[in-house]
Amino acid sequence: MIVVPVYNRQLIAEGNLYFQIDEWRNLGGRAVQGEKVVLLHMKDKQKRDEITEDNIYPIGVAGVVNNISRDGYIVVKVNNRVNIDEVIIDARHHIELNISRRIDTESVDPNYEKERLTQLKGEAKELASRFQYAAFFNMLIDIANSIGELNAILSHWMNISNEDKYNILKEDSAVKRMEMMEQNLVEFIEVTKVTTDATSAQEQEYKDMYKESAIKKQMEYLQKELDEMHPENLTDVQKFEKKIDEAGMNEDAEKEARKVLDRLKQEGKNSPETGMLYDYLDFVTGLSWKKQETEHIDLREAERILDEEHYGLDKVKKRIIQQIAVMNLKKEQSGSILLFVGAPGTGKTSIGKSIAKSLGREYARVSLGGSRDEADIRGHRRTYIGAMPGRIMDGISKSGVSNPVMVLDEIDKLAMSYNGDPASALLEVLDPEQNSTFTDHYMNVPYDLSDVFFICTANSTDTIPQPLLDRMEVINFTGYTPAEKLKIARQHLLPKSMESMGVSEKDIAVSDEVLETIIEDYTREAGVRGLRKRIDTLCRGAAVMISRGGDSKIEITKEHLRGELDMRPVHRENVPDKQKPGVVTGMAWTSVGGEILYIETVLIKGKGDIIITGKLGDVMKESAQIAVSLVKSIFPDKAELFEENDLHIHVPDGAVPKDGPSAGITMTTAISSLVTERDVDPHIAMTGEVSLRGLVMPIGGLPEKLMAALRSGVTTAFIPVENEDDLVDVADEVKDNLDIIPVTSVEEVLRRTGVADVKWREAV
Ligand code: ADP
Numbered sequence: 001m002i003v004v005p006v007y008n009r010q011l012i013a014e015g016n017l018y019f020q021i022d023e024w025r026n027l028g029g030r031a032v033q034g035e036k037v038v039l040l041h042m043k044d045k046q047k048r049d050e051i052t053e054d055n056i057y058p059i060g061v062a063g064v065v066n067n068i069s070r071d072g073y074i075v076v077k078v079n080n081r082v083n084i085d086e087v088i089i090d091a092r093h094h095i096e097l098n099i100s101r102r103i104d105t106e107s108v109d110p111n112y113e114k115e116r117l118t119q120l121k122g123e124a125k126e127l128a129s130r131f132q133y134a135a136f137f138n139m140l141i142d143i144a145n146s147i148g149e150l151n152a153i154l155s156h157w158m159n160i161s162n163e164d165k166y167n168i169l170k171e172d173s174a175v176k177r178m179e180m181m182e183q184n185l186v187e188f189i190e191v192t193k194v195t196t197d198a199t200s201a202q203e204q205e206y207k208d209m210y211k212e213s214a215i216k217k218q219m220e221y222l223q224k225e226l227d228e229m230h231p232e233n234l235t236d237v238q239k240f241e242k243k244i245d246e247a248g249m250n251e252d253a254e255k256e257a258r259k260v261l262d263r264l265k266q267e268g269k270n271s272p273e274t275g276m277l278y279d280y281l282d283f284v285t286g287l288s289w290k291k292q293e294t295e296h297i298d299l300r301e302a303e304r305i306l307d308e309e310h311y312g313l314d315k316v317k318k319r320i321i322q323q324i325a326v327m328n329l330k331k332e333q334s335g336s337i338l339l340f341v342g343a344p345g346t347g348k349t350s351i352g353k354s355i356a357k358s359l360g361r362e363y364a365r366v367s368l369g370g371s372r373d374e375a376d377i378r379g380h381r382r383t384y385i386g387a388m389p390g391r392i393m394d395g396i397s398k399s400g401v402s403n404p405v406m407v408l409d410e411i412d413k414l415a416m417s418y419n420g421d422p423a424s425a426l427l428e429v430l431d432p433e434q435n436s437t438f439t440d441h442y443m444n445v446p447y448d449l450s451d452v453f454f455i456c457t458a459n460s461t462d463t464i465p466q467p468l469l470d471r472m473e474v475i476n477f478t479g480y481t482p483a484e485k486l487k488i489a490r491q492h493l494l495p496k497s498m499e500s501m502g503v504s505e506k507d508i509a510v511s512d513e514v515l516e517t518i519i520e521d522y523t524r525e526a527g528v529r530g531l532r533k534r535i536d537t538l539c540r541g542a543a544v545m546i547s548r549g550g551d552s553k554i555e556i557t558k559e560h561l562r563g564e565l566d567m568r569p570v571h572r573e574n575v576p577d578k579q580k581p582g583v584v585t586g587m588a589w590t591s592v593g594g595e596i597l598y599i600e601t602v603l604i605k606g607k608g609d610i611i612i613t614g615k616l617g618d619v620m621k622e623s624a625q626i627a628v629s630l631v632k633s634i635f636p637d638k639a640e641l642f643e644e645n646d647l648h649i650h651v652p653d654g655a656v657p658k659d660g661p662s663a664g665i666t667m668t669t670a671i672s673s674l675v676t677e678r679d680v681d682p683h684i685a686m687t688g689e690v691s692l693r694g695l696v697m698p699i700g701g702l703p704e705k706l707m708a709a710l711r712s713g714v715t716t717a718f719i720p721v722e723n724e725d726d727l728v729d730v731a732d733e734v735k736d737n738l739d740i741i742p743v744t745s746v747e748e749v750l751r752r753t754g755v756a757d758v759k760w761r762e763a764v
């Protein structure tokens with residue numbers, strides 16, 4: 001048996017005690033496995049050769065050298081507390097002992113100890129990260145089999161006095177000893193926590209940060225789960241994040257959106273920027289970025305839809321069906337860009353809507369009337385306060401898809417200004433080479449417009465810049481004859497109006513005669529807009545009567561019309577029976593359809609001046625000069641008349657500037673009639689440009705002009721022979737009721753009107 005004095009060690013263990021081999025030897029121990037050992041608890045630290053009996057506490061522990069580990073440790077397995085009954089120290093400082101086993105008065109319930117041990121081990125392990133050799137520390141804790149052992153292991157780091165340790169050792173109740181040790185351990189754990197907390201404040205900061213981010217991640221994850229259950233509770237930022245994830249944007253757009261989202265996150269709620277950033281994200285994430293599949297369109301079904309919603313317009317419908325067929329074959333979503341030209345109310349916009357329906361696509365209408373700024377088309381840069389996307393992207397946004405049928409209305413009303421030319425921006429929109437990467441200034445990223453089916457509308461092509469016009473295929477809407485209007489009113493306008501006013505067929509009867517009277521006397525138009533308004537007025541009146549409790553069917557008669565519509569019949573400029581010499585009926589083309597007009601001429605005493613009044617300025621002036629020269633050359637004997645008088649020509653307002661030259665033949669005939677003093681039948685109307693050689697040259701807008709002539713009571717119309725081909729576009733009703741005479745020369749016109757039978761320059 002060897003005796004080893006130890007100072008300030010926890011000796012109360014049943015279990016293993018660890019000593020470094022060197023330390024063990026210094027204490028006088030032998031590193032021999034199986035050697036019996038008594039450990040003496042010392043009152044103070046003494047060198048072995050100075051130890052006296054007084055230095056030794058009367059209670060120690062006994063055990064055996066259990067193991068000598070390869071990494072330089074001696075493991076002493078301790079079994080019992082012992083009373084040191086006698087100590088004999090010889091001259092060579094060899095210590096001999098008489099010992100007896102010290103019996104516990106109370107023992108510990110092993111299950112309870114096990115439970116406590118697990119708990120304490122857990123807490124102790126939490127400390128591991130605070131020590132340098134965390135793995136070793138953990139290993140030591142793991143091997144502890146009892147609270148005493150754990151205490152012994154940790155005592156190395158503990159700050160309890162030697163005396164306190166002995167006080168535990170001398171306690172005879174194992175339960176109490178365990179309690180005391182437990183207290184030690186808990187204190188040790190807490191103290192270690194506090195001290196390491198304080199000494200490593202910075203470390204703690206990192207830990208906090210780490211902890212915070214871990215918590216945040218956890219929260220985000222949980223929040224996401226919650227959000228999926230309650231999408232209505234998402235914050236704006238989350239909403240946009242989700243939308244960006246799902247939108248399928250192109251690379252540029254996604255990058256820009258995430259950039260803006262990052263800024264939105266950084267800005268406070270009250271920052272002036274926030275609204276702008278929010279609007280931007282709302283706009284771009286609301287757009288449809290996904291390509292739509294091309295669908296095969298059933299031609300017959302498309303045809304049926306077009307016919308169902310619009311009467312007539314056969315040429316337009318045929319062209320649309322052709323386009324659909326081509327799109328089907330080529331598996332494309334757009335084709336040539338169509339330009340519908342015609343007077344207001346001729347159905348240009350509404351057939352656009354039907355086209356969308358027949359294609360099964362969304363419809364978007366973009367009004368360009370009055371647009372004078374490039375930004376109207378292309379948007380404002382976001383640096384501007386109140387910046388907005390342009391009308392094109394706005395239309396796309398409202399349609400909710402990337403391939404709507406988009407009607408660009410009133411493309412002829414674009415104006416140029418110092419703010420850039422909207423027409424050139426529009427060129428890019430309509431150019432299939434460029435529009436797949438159309439970049440709105442507000443969005444600042446490209447958007448693909450190549451699947452949009454564009455339809456433009458205009459009242460006239462005159463003011464449309466040529467490059468823009470070249471991109472489009474013009475389809476004319478020539479206006480409706482009274483018979484067509486009647487059909488439209490009966491089949492479409494009246495039923496629609498009744499439905500929207502809540503009136504049914506058993507409430508009101510409108511005869512064809514009434515509709516005809518409205519068409520003839522209460523509207524004066526190429527389209528049917530006025531007609532629709534009148535019909536609406538009738539139905540509204542009926543609705544009032546029905547709500548007042550009238551129970552009989554309301555029969556609207558021709559005589560009631562004036563009161564019902566609360567308007568006077570429109571002044572119909574029917575041609576008079578007779579005109580003075582010098583006045584001739586012409587046909588003009590205006591942006592609201594065709595019109596007839598009277599060109600008036602008089603001679604007044606003067607010196608050969610020519611006075612032209614009326615609005616059409618320069619264009620008219622040229623035609624007038626040609627007419628005057630022609631007349632002078634046809635009637636050389638009337639030269640004096642022109643020398644001694646001033647000639648006044650008056651052309652009423654109305655026609656579009658481009659149509660100016662087409663008054664040439666009318667002016668020539670009027671001046672001829674003036675000088676020959678032969679009047680022309682006002683029922684004869686004419687149109688045609690004249691050349692100085694006396695030829696009648698072709699003009700535009702023939703169907704509209706003839707329709708207007710018929711409306712006004714004209715019976716005969718002279719048209720340039722080269723316009724004969726255009727007669728296919730003229731309604732049969734017009735052709736049947738008008739005597740249409742193609743003419744080649746001024747002479748022919750003069751002869752046929754009875755103004756003069758001249759043979760002028762026979763060689764023509
Ligand atoms: P535009 O665009 O040419 O000025 P709209 O398309 O606005 O004319 O048409 C005016 C009204 O007349 C619309 O209510 C439209 O439905 C109706 N309409 C025009 N043409 C027809 C037609 N051929 N058949 C049925 N309704 C028509």
